[in-house]
Amino acid sequence: MEKKKRPLSYYLLAGFFGLFVLFLYGPMSAVFILSLQGPEGNLTFPMKGFSFMWMQSVFEEQRVGNFTDAFWRSLCLGLIVMVLTVIFSVMSGMAFRSRFKGSNWIFYLTISSLIVPSILISLGIAVVFNLVGLESAWYTSALGAHLTWTIPFAFLIMLGIFGRFNPAYEEASRDLGANDVTTFWQIVFPLIVSSVVGVAFLSFTLSYDEFTRTSLASGDTNTLPLEIFGMTTNVTSPALYALGTLTTIFSFALIGLALLVITYLSNHQRKPKRG
Template identity: 50%
Template sequence: MMSLLATSPVLRRERRPLSFWLLGAVFAAFVLFLYGPMFAIFVLSFQGPEGGLTFPMRGWSLHWFAQLWEGIGVIDIGAALRRSLLLGTVVMGLTVLFSLLAGLAYRKKLPGGTLLFYVVVASLIMPSIIVSLGVGLMFRLLDGGVKLWLEAHWPEALDTFTTTLGMFSSGLGAQLTWTLPFGLLIMFAVFNRFNPAYEEAARDLGATRWQTLRHVVLPLIGPSLVGIGMFGFTLSWDEIARSSQVMGDVNTLPLELQGLTTTVTTPVIYALGTVTTLVSFAVMGLTMVLMAVWRRRQGRR
């Protein structure tokens, strides 16, 4: 009896083909290549006061995080962190709002809608530095026009005017050219699978268009909107290329971090990288929690 069970095709362990192990090795190498540098930075950021930028480790401590809290030279890391958080929050909100409105608009036939769609999506394939240079040039030309207008109509304000370049003008616009196409593509995918029968049933029950949107459409697409918000924040949080020429006289945290890589030679820069990565993970974790809560509430209804 035992011999029959041992030779049973159901219980006998199936041998993996060689291709399985080869593909597994390739996948493991890819994961190591993708996340290995991040884990190395995490580990090196917890070195002791005598630590350097490479292995082997020299003790374990929170010394470099304390150094980061005190500041790195003349650079105010705390201010850069607050600026990035604020800008990322604004980009997130606008990305969700504009993506939702565009998704609703494209549910109907729009004159010139196809051309507009390709113009928006083309931003994804353009080199990011070219977008940054173009936005920066546009606002510098705007500066010239503003100065001419002030000179002709308000000369007193000409002495105080500097530039229209700024974090919430050119910087915000440049980052939206990166986040909005992703949000728009997600909303197109959502509404392509959306069953309009739910809306028709709501209208048959006497609901207005606004009530249908608020009580039917938005609850059903809510998890997707949360995902778009996560995309918007994380893409803004670590954006460098499109922000490099448009931020004016202030820098976001990624731009400060890029500048520090050429001047800072201690693990404090690894501590900064660890903090920024943890913020990204926190945003993703919060997004997953919000989506789980949303689904649970919808299930109770």
């Protein structure tokens, strides 16, 4: 059988996609390579030796601050944001399945924080905390700033999920005598759990690498993005590149974990249950 010849547009689009991937991952590849230099390594090519010493130095005290404490702050903040975002987005998605008074105003107010410049939100939250006499910190004011970023995205996603949800499943559950709580946990949630996992990982990553909304609202404790920014003028060694390599590996590991969880849940839903 003669193989069908691909049109010219296929090769043009493939070439364009290849350039895009090179543009996206080319600089990251340079960072990965330069992070594997020896003790005499610097911030530019050519490489000087090969070792993993700069990877180890990331977990040690730097000349100004340290990466380890900042990483744990970002990790804890991201986990808190993830849990709160999932709760509020699922609740709001359920509420917006039916029209209610003021729903349009609430909708536009929720997504308006995606339009307002991030630095203004960070500044506004810091000013409010100062006026009411509260201390800004990563677990209070920065938490609020991050929620103004993650909840609107999760809210829009949940609107799309519930917009395709068939209410007949809930009606059948109620006809069999189940109350609203049982219907949600036994019928609704298992059907949307894969999407909820995706929303959870999205909100975590949005919080984990958020810089602008944290800059004026975190008080005197830095998250990892703020710590990296502060060290760019003080740490002139491949330790910054090593940190970039490790955080990238961490990010890809999260993506892989999310895909594994979603795949497992999807396969579990398709598997017939034995009565």
